Amino acid sequence: MSHANATLTPTGSLRLARCVVEGGWTPARAAERFGVSVTTARRWAGRYRENGRAGMIDRSSRPHSCPHRTPxxxxxxxxxxxxxxxxxxxxxxxxxxxxxxxxxxxxxxxxxxxxxxTDPATGAPTRATRRRPTRYEHPAPGDLVHVDIKKLGRIPDGGGHKVHGRAKGRRNSKRGTGYWYVHNAVDDHSRLAYSELLSDERKETAAAFWRRAYAFFADAGITVRRVLTDNGSCYRSRAFADALGPDIKHKRTRPYRPQTNGKVERYNRILLEEWAYARPYTSERERQALLPQFLHYYNHHRGHTALEGASPADRVPNLRGQNS
CATH class of the missing domain: 1.10.10 (Arc Repressor Mutant, subunit A)
Known part of the structure; x- marks a missing residue:
C-alpha cells in the first residue's frame, strides 16, 4: 500500500502509464515528469499494457517462490x-x-x-490459551489486600558476594549477619504497597505489622474489607485475627498454591529486582536506607503493566505526596 506522500499512487501510476502507452511519451520523459526512475516508468507502462487500469494497484512484495524455505x-x-x-x-x-x-x-x-x-497430562489447550486472558481485579481499593512475608539475607559490612565475588562474599553464619523478614501488604485494585523490614515472622510481629499497614491504607483513604494471606502459623494465630478485627474478612490461599496470592508474589519479585539486588551494596545499612525511596518510587512514579502504564497513586487520588 502506498504511503500518504508517495509520488505514485494508483492514480499517479495510471497517469504515467497513459502518457507512455497512449500519449507516446518515451519512458525517460515520463520518468523525468513524474520524478521516478526510467525502470519504474517502464514497469508501470508494461502493467498498463497487460492489465489496463486494474494493473495499477500495488502488488505484494512477497516472492513467488522461496527456495530456502524448510521442506x-x-x-x-x-x-x-x-x-x-x-x-x-x-x-x-x-x-x-x-x-x-x-x-x-x-x-x-x-x-x-x-x-x-496446555495441560501437561493430555496436551489439550487450557483457558490460558486465550490471547488476552481475563485478569481478575477487584473493582475498588481495599476490596482485597494481599499480605505476605519475604525472607531476605542481610548484607555483611563491607559487602557480600556481589562486591567481593562468590568465594570471598559467602555468608558466614558465625558472623551473625542473619535475615530480614520483609512484611508486605499490596492492594489488589491499585497495587499500592506497604513494606517493613522486621526481625522475625512471629504472630505478634505480623499482627503489629498489619496494624501499621492498616493505618497506612486508611491514611490514603482506603477502607480495607478483605485480607488474603497464606497458611503460615502467624496468620492463623489469634493475635493476627484480633489485629484484623470483626470488620475485615480473612481469606487464605490454597495449600501449596502461591499463585493464589500472585499479586504480592509479583511484588516480592519487583522488590528483589529493583531494590534488594538492584546494585551491589557495601552494607545492609546502605540497602536499608534506600527502601523508603524505592517504596515512594513504586507507589507514586513506577508505571505498571497491569495498570496500563499507570502508577498506584493514579488509582488512589488521596495518596499523600503523589505530586512530589
Missing part, C-alpha cells in the same frame, strides 16, 4: 514431534538438526499453542 515434509515432522512428544522448539531443533528459531516459526505458522498453555 514441507520436515515441517510435518516438527509439528508431529510437538504433538506426539510435546517437545519445545530447542529440543525439536536438536533432534532434527535445524535452528530453534526455525522450529519456532514453523510452530507459529501452523498455529501450535505454547506448551505452558
Amino acid at each position: 514441507r515434509r520436515r515441517e510435518r515432522r516438527v509439528v508431529g514431534l510437538r504433538v506426539s512428544r510435546r517437545w519445545g522448539p530447542a529440543r525439536i531443533a536438536y533432534h532434527l538438526g535445524i535452528h530453534p528459531s526455525t522450529v519456532h516459526k514453523i510452530l507459529s505458522r501452523y498455529g501450535c499453542v505454547r506448551l505452558a498453555t
